[in-house]
Amino acid sequence: MDVRSRNNVRVIGPEGGRAVMLAHGFGCDQNLWRLVAPVLAEEFRVVLFDYVGSGRSDVSAWREERYATLDGYAGDVLDICRDLDLRDLVFVGHSVSAMVGVMSAAREPGRFAGLVLLVPSPRYIDDEGYRGGFSEQDIDELLASLEANYLGWSATMAPLIMGNPDRPELGEELTNSFCRTDPNIARVFARTTFLADSRADLATVRVPTLILECAEDMIAPREVGAYVHHAIPGSRLVTLAATGHCPQLSAPEATAGAIAAFAREGV
Template identity: 75%
Template sequence: MDVWARHNVTVVGPESGPLVMLAHGFGCDQNLWRLVVPALARRFRVLLFDHVGAGGSDLSAWSPDKYSTLAGYAQDVLGICRELDLREVAFVGHSVSAMIGVLAAVEEPQRFAKLILLTPSPRYIDEGDYRGGFSRADIEELLESLESNYLGWSHAMAPVIMGNPERPELGQELTNSFCRTDPAMARVFARATFLSDNRADLAKVSVPTLVIECSQDVIAPREVGAFVHQQITGSQLVTLDATGHCPQLSAPEATAEAITAFVSRA
């Protein structure tokens, strides 16, 4: 099966010009980019896709072995680039897909013109002087809850991840997105996400990089954004005046503006 069907690939925007590739995070699919796509598509070709196991992807292509680590997802990103012969890609990765993009760009930097890491975290667990935002016990409890009652976990955690309690419709949308994901696949992706440690990979990035963080984010606190920025030589850091872990939904205009400015810069 080709990548168009496997990953439910969609391309919008002008045929010429820079290509922006949007990669969604855990429990989501390409639909969560819909509020930033119109602004981006005025200037750029925009490629959207679903990770295998999410959205309209081919679920028969999923395997627990391949997708138990982020490297499996990075290979898929490179597979899309190879099969569609994409080069000079501006890759935008949200949440865990930020680290998936890092892994892909380290392996084949010639494919990528720019790397945009939206609310990234290379390590969720606190360790020594590093603050990821969670203790190991926190993450183990989170995974245990997710594995024992995925739908209940989704209803409890999605509003926390989204933030913006005064806009409950945002939390509800993320809850619905989580609940559409197959629980068995979600459990494997969750372990790959929350137990990953990609701190050492950041220094290997040679592609011009923008780190976008939110001023308040319980999943990726600002110490994490500062760490990612510090570890990637020459990177830029933008702090959005936004709350929560999904600014493409809670602050789409500011998110689109930050992406556009960086991709447009020579």
């Protein structure tokens, strides 16, 4: 199957520019980068895509056995890298895609020049000596609610995830994004996301890494950003003056500026 059609791959920006790949998180698609991508494309070759099962990807290519672990999503990233022959790549992963980027760089390190981990979380469930932001019961209830009524769950949770209650249009945009996803696919992606424990993968990072966190984020609290920063030697941690879990929508100028500065000077 043609990878570019399968993953709805789009490339914008100057042909000779450094490649910057933007990877979306759970319940999202490449459209959530719409305020950041054009700014980056003024200087960089920006690669946008949808994971299989998201956005305008070829849903017929989705297989539960592949996408029941983050390895399947890393497989999508690496398939695109091979198809476009990407080298010296700066990978920007939002939310769960931050860990997908870590795994991808470990599997084919020669392709990656740097990682930008945007509001990352290697584990959402609290553990001894680790605060992920949720108890095991919290996640069990979240998944049960999602599986019982995905559209209702989306309408309730998306505005909370987005934050910024004074800007309800942002919550509505995320709700609509969630609701475009097939509920059966969303159920698998949610379990893959919220039950993952990728903490051990952080030790595999060997490229310059920028961690971008928000000042307030109910999904990835600042303790998580500090944990990721300490787990990746030499990484940089920047706290954006933003709230919520989607700063590419709520604070696009600051997000694009931090990514561009890192891609230009940090790698």
